[in-house]
Amino acid sequence: MWQLLVVAAFAQSAHDAVADVALGKRIFDSQCTVCHGQGGTGGRGPALTKPLLPKAPxxxxxxxxxxxxxxxxxxxxxxxxxxxxxxxxxxxxxxxxVKPEPLPGDAGRGFALFKTTGCSGCHLVNGVGTAVGPDLSAIGARRNAAFLKRAMVEPSKDLPDGYLLVNLITAEGKVARGVVAAEDPFSIQIRYVSNGNYESFRKSGLKEIQRQPGESTMPAYGNLPAGQVDDLVAYLASLRGDSK
Ligand code: HEC
Ligand code: HEC
Structure with missing residues (x-):
């Protein structure tokens, strides 16, 4: 209840506060550009250079x-x-x-490529595909085009949370390779890269846990023709979930 009161009090006083845009820019530059890019052109977070922000109407x-x-x-x-x-x-x-950057690609061609290139073998879009990697149904509302392009061409550059790869070396010397699904001081559960199945291990029974930050299970698509990369980016950017 008290949170509601704080929020209500905040909303009222915020309504009365006068905006100093120059001060706002200084704060934005120091605290928001890490994710939203210089001038709000986007990065890990969406571009803010548009008249209508779906989450902030x-x-x-x-x-x-x-x-x-x-x-x-x-x-x-x-x-x-x-x-x-x-x-x-x-x-x-x-x-x-500020006018948003027009995208060079064609979303319709990108949609077709998404299947023929094998993306849907690892990603769900509106319930179609396989959930090895993140669900991309609303990816266009969360990431900007530059980020999407880099996610495809250099997937190990920005790993979303929850995709840390590990090699578990068992007492018998066998290697289990997967993405950490859950972990506590005594056990670790992984999702196998090879088949998507889950398995839990007791840490006391493992010889070694090799964490591999910065390594991605997603293949890099840097060798696709540039036009196809642009088409895929245009398609991904058009996926906005409910927030059309
Ligand atoms: C750690 C990264 C990060 C930081 C730092 C960050 N944001 Fe965000 N922001 C995001 C992400 C990711 C989203 C999209 C989240 C979603 O849609 O659920 C977002 C969404 C937004 C939205 C909604 C955009 C829309 O399309 O509706 C606004 C507005 C926003 N951020 C402003 C800011 C401002 C201003 C700051 C600095 C005070 C800031 N953000 C700091 C990552 C960040
Ligand atoms: C073998 C499985 C696999 C294939 C095939 C694959 N991906 Fe991925 N993808 C992943 C995984 C896993 C992640 C999570 C981050 C990581 O490990 O790089 C990911 C991350 C992403 C992201 C970033 C998502 C986010 O939340 O930031 C995008 C965008 C993406 N993939 C697009 C594609 C496209 C487009 C294709 C086809 C050209 C493709 N992926 C093919 C497994 C795959």
């Missing part, structure tokens, strides 16, 4: 997103004062008048 919602974040991927900025939040919101709104 009005100023109140935008201030709330900035203060409280969007779990699990975007952290809240609880340390910012009400005036600072209003200022960052003012700056973000000013980015909306």
């Amino acid at each position: 009005d100023d109140g919602a935008l201030r709330k997103v900035i203060a409280m974040g969007l779990p699990p991927e975007m952290p809240g900025s609880w340390q910012l004062s009400v005036r600072e939040v209003a200022s960052v919101a003012g700056y973000v709104r000013s980015l909306g008048s």
Whole structure:
């Protein structure tokens, strides 16, 4: 209940706060560009250079997103004062008048390539495909085009949370290779890369746990013709889940 009161009090005072766009830009540059890119052109987080932000349709919602974040991927900025939040919101709104970069690819061709290139063998889109990697049904609302391109060409550059590869070496010297699905001090559960099945191991029965940060199970598609990469990016960018 108290959280509701805090939120309500916050919404009211935020409404009254005056935005200082220059201050908002300084805060944005130091705290938001890591994920949203210089000038909000996007990166790990979506581009903010558009007039309509699906998760922040009005100023109140935008201030709330900035203060409280969007779990699990975007952290809240609880340390910012009400005036600072209003200022960052003012700056973000000013980015909306920047024209988004038009994409060179063709989403329709990308849709066909998504199947023929084997992407759907590892990814679900609107319930179709296989869930070895992340569900991509709303990927276009969460990542910008540059990120999507890099995810395909250099998949080990930005691994989303929850895709840490490990090699488990058993007491008998056998190697089990997979993505960590769950772990506690005594046991570790992996999902096999080869078949998607899960298996749990007691840590006391393992000779070694080799963690491989920065390694991806997704093949790199750097050798696809550039036009096909662009088509796939256009298709992925068009996948926006419910937030059309
Ligand atoms: C750790 C990375 C990260 C940081 C830091 C971050 N964001 Fe985000 N942000 C994201 C991601 C990822 C999303 C998309 C989340 C979703 O759709 O569930 C997002 C979504 C948003 C949205 C909604 C966009 C839309 O299309 O509706 C806004 C607005 C936003 N962020 C603003 C900010 C501002 C302003 C800051 C700095 C105070 C910030 N973000 C810091 C990752 C981040
Ligand atoms: C062998 C399985 C496999 C195939 C085939 C595959 N992927 Fe992936 N993909 C993954 C996994 C696993 C991840 C999670 C991150 C990582 O390990 O790189 C991922 C991550 C991604 C991401 C980033 C998702 C995010 O949340 O940031 C995108 C985009 C993507 N893949 C697109 C594609 C496209 C397009 C193709 C086809 C050209 C493709 N993938 C083929 C397994 C695969």
